[in-house]
Amino acid sequence: MQLVAEASDDDDDDSETGFKLHASSASSEDMFFARRASILDFDLRRHGVGGLGSKSQRQLQRALLSRSFYEGSRQKLGMQHERGLLLYGAPGCGKSLIAGAIGKLLHATSVQYITAADLDSKWFGENGQRVKALFHPGSESKKVGRLADLRLVVVELDGLAGHDRADRPEISRQADESALNLNVLLASLDDFEEEDQTLVVGLTSRKDKIDPALLRPGRLGVHIEVTVPDAAGRLEILKIHTATLFSNNFLAPDVSLESLVQNTHGFSGADVAQVVSGAIALSLLDAPDFVRSGDVPVRFIGQASFDQALAELGPCQEPHNDANKYSGLSQGFTSTSDPKASFAISIFKLCKAVYHMQRQSGNSFVACFRFMTDDGLSQGFTFTSDPKASFPISIFKLCKAVYHLQRQSGNSFVACFRFMTDV
């Protein structure tokens, strides 16, 4: 467990739970006022999160609104707090970042991150008592009259609350521990009193693996999908990650964020951030004297460094999107097969998507495949269609190659397509 946000240095030690309560120097009234202002004027970009669409922002705003009311006013309105939220979606798209941003936006008194490893190593075998205590520190705040205190508990659910391990005897001990921790988590959420000053945010990249019992209203009842950013989202993320370079005048005039947006289709927020940090590092490596002196001239980082960072990251570094996201994209798309569907169905869906895309974009394509095994992604391959061959021949050859690889590697695949209109 890691305590990542603290409102004040003025701490009271809570020896029962082992966690610290932070006395806020602001009055309850000030805290509610600040919280209300940020909820009403909801914009996660201010807290460093780009690309979260207006629908998801609105959903989040609605879920947090009750936190802006004094207890009495909330009860008069008959409004109930959401006890928990679930942020789910592809890795590296900002789930943890959003959880942290929620903490800032709500002026949370503290934010605690808990992973399955924390629970397994520290609390397993203690009947979950300490885990329960972890979820109920809000009552301590109430006892000492800090009515505006709000704790955010962020739980990494992957590896904790899954139900997929249960039928695999070789990992039954892990499954037992997972089940115990899940039960403790469920019990803790159920024990919440209405006025508890704790909000739980669960994070997962595999919502389908989470026990549905955890996801019902009253537990982690609000589900917000955090998707791979679209072009507008990538621009927001690029702006966020280049803001310091920009304000310190380190970007050369030839840097075009729009061209980076065009060339980062299918990239997660983390990939985009990596392009920016890669460009900074590459331009500094080319000028060791500046590194030695620590005196970097203005307009130092040019488009070439960004292009090089992009080339090093590769066109299919992290194929993230799922099969339904292809429509309306002109540059390419990423498809992930449904692990529950047969291979034939998955490849049929993929071909349908490729076919629709091809009608918009021309004949030639580059396809990059990776196959998923239990251990993660196997190597996969890249396929470039022959510009002289007809589209059906090309897609047939691709399917044949995919079929052969699939026989060696299992059922599921991740495919990343790009269409070349001008070849």
Ligand SMILES: Nc1ncnc2c1ncn2[C@@H]1O[C@H](COP(=O)(O)OP(=O)(O)OP(=O)(O)O)[C@@H](O)[C@H]1O
């Ligand atoms: N939407 C975004 N806006 C701005 N930066 C982002 C965004 N998404 C990712 N990043 C960058 O990538 C980093 C990693 O993102 P984060 O850890 O929040 O992803 P995640 O979805 O929680 O990933 P995982 O599921 O692998 O834990 C962030 O610290 C940030 O630098």
